[in-house]
Amino acid sequence: MKRALWAVILVALGAALAGRIPLEWVLAPLLGVAIWSVGVASLGSLRRGGDHIPDGPPTPVEPEDGRVTYLCSGCGAEMLLLVRGSATPPRHCGERMHERTEVPHLN
Numbered sequence: 290m291k292r293a294l295w296a297v298i299l300v301a302l303g304a305a306l307a308g309r310i311p312l313e314w315v316l317a318p319l320l321g322v323a324i325w326s327v328g329v330a331s332l333g334s335l336r337r338g339g340d341h342i343p344d345g346p347p348t349p350v351e352p353e354d355g356r357v358t359y360l361c362s363g364c365g366a367e368m369l370l371l372v373r374g375s376a377t378p379p380r381h382c383g384e385r386m387h388e389r390t391e392v393p394h395l396n
């Protein structure tokens with residue numbers, strides 16, 4: 290499909306350079322395709338940046354498996370995780386927090 294498209298573009302460019310058709314007839318659709326590609330790519334980057342959005346219902350953290358905390362290396366804030374919404378760690382001070390699991394000591 291792409292080879293056929295490139296063949297059409299090359300034939301159109303050849304015809305335009307030979308003076309058979311105006312050059313704008315070739316450049317305007319190419320500019321439109323370029324603008325469309327940039328728009329779709331920027332929307333795709335917005336979608337990839339949403340990995341913090343949960344893909345399922347929140348799941349409660351079982352206390353038997355250990356305490357899950359998140360630590361901010363910027364300011365030292367620490368959070369206890371009770372319900373997990375997504376696998377991505379939360380952000381604090383503009384950076385991702387570090388996950389730490391404290392396993393309960395069994396006697």
Ligand SMILES: [Zn+2]
Pocket residue numbers: 361362363364365366381382
């Ligand atoms: Zn912080």
